Amino acid sequence: MTARDIVLAEPRGFCAGVDRAIEIVERALEKFGAPIYVRHEIVHNTHVVGELKAKGAIFIEELADVPPGATLVFSAHGVSKAVQNEAKARGFRIFDATCPLVTKVHVEVAKLAREGYEFIMIGHKGHPEVEGTMGQLSEGIHLVEDVADVARVQPAQTERLAVVTQTTLSVDDAAAITAAVRERFPGIRQPKQQDICYATQNRQDAVKQLSGQVDVVIVVGSPTSSNSNRLRDLAVKLGTPAYMVDDASELQPAWFEGRQSVGLTAGASAPEVLVQQVIERLRLLGAVAVRKMDGIEETIKFPLPKGLKLGDAAAVSTPASTTPASA
Incomplete structure (x- = not known):
């Protein structure tokens, strides 16, 4: 060499969202004991997942694999409304480790959908974040993965159309796809702040x-x-x-x-x-x-959900969704 x-x-x-997600699982294990069930890998890293498994976390994809009354954590990537509703119906104690910057996108989608908007989502098919964001709605959200997809997408109407983006995309690639979307749909609504984190x-x-x-x-x-x-x-x-x-x-x-x-x-x-x-x-x-190398120092820190913060008196005794505030 x-x-x-x-x-x-x-x-x-x-990043702050990953720090928070891992800490949620670790705090849940400390507070409620093993096992703690996690829907999907808490973050996409083999070593992190392996260490949490060793501490008593069980990673699942299907909620049917979680026993009644168990503690369930949603991964940092977020989940669909269908998964949220099923988890509540099954009576789990729920902690939501969705990154607050992903939650921000979910909140925006829900808000604009109530105003009659359809959506074009820029992202990778099959990625859990994309599935979670698209799953905030039952219809009216269309995925594009590249510039070529933009020409093929067919929204039901274009008067109220908005674009959202997977938070972990290439900044340059997303900009190119967004430009193609704007060219085809000049009146499309864009986020006040870009979705890429x-x-x-x-x-x-x-x-x-x-x-x-x-x-x-x-x-x-x-x-x-x-x-x-x-x-x-x-x-x-x-x-x-x-x-x-x-x-x-x-x-x-x-x-x-x-x-x-x-x-x-x-x-x-x-x-x-x-x-x-x-x-x-x-x-x-x-x-x-x-x-x-010289670079930006990141100081952002996201708060933990209610029931897991230091000083929280008692364990959460009833099923509770602990969706974080948007950032």
Whole structure:
């Protein structure tokens, strides 16, 4: 290996929504004891999910797999109205770990739907966040994944039409699709603030800066993590070879042959301990210097749901939906 320098992107790794979601599961385990059931992976990271499983969390996709009276946590990606209603009907104690920035999109969809709006949603088919947002309505919300889809979408009416976006998309790709939507539907209503979350934006901006300083980029993140995949894609698009790894064991020495510097970042659901393990592995392969890139310091913190905050007196004794306030 010839790469000697490691440049760390700033910011990288956990965002406030991920921190909050993990803490909700951990607090629920402390307060109510194992098992705690979690609908879908709490965040898309193999190591985080594995650690929570070891503590007593059980991850499920179907609510039929949750026993009556159990404690249930909705993942950070959000869930549909149908899932919310079924969970309440089954009598679970519910804590909603949906990222408040995703909840903001849900609230906007519900509000505008009451005013007669249809929606075009920009996102990836099958992603749980997209399923949760589209599932806020029984009809009138249409998914587009790329510019070509925009020409094919057929809303029932265009007088009241709004656009919403998956929060973890490529900022540049979403902008291109949004431009195509505006061109076809000039009167479409856009969010007052973009739906793509601050953490996704910040990590992509950091990779744009990082890519011009290094010979290869390593992204720490799991294959199911949308925002981690977008970081790798962005570096490649900018002309820098880039690879995504779940952990240090997946690094391949051949990636660094003939390259002087390595850029290192992590998706919003990847813990910092995995970044440090990658650094140690790169040191064993010959890296000798580590420096941090200048970047934005993130200070946002989202509150925990009622019933899990420190000082909350008693366990929640009746089924309760604890949807967070929008941010």
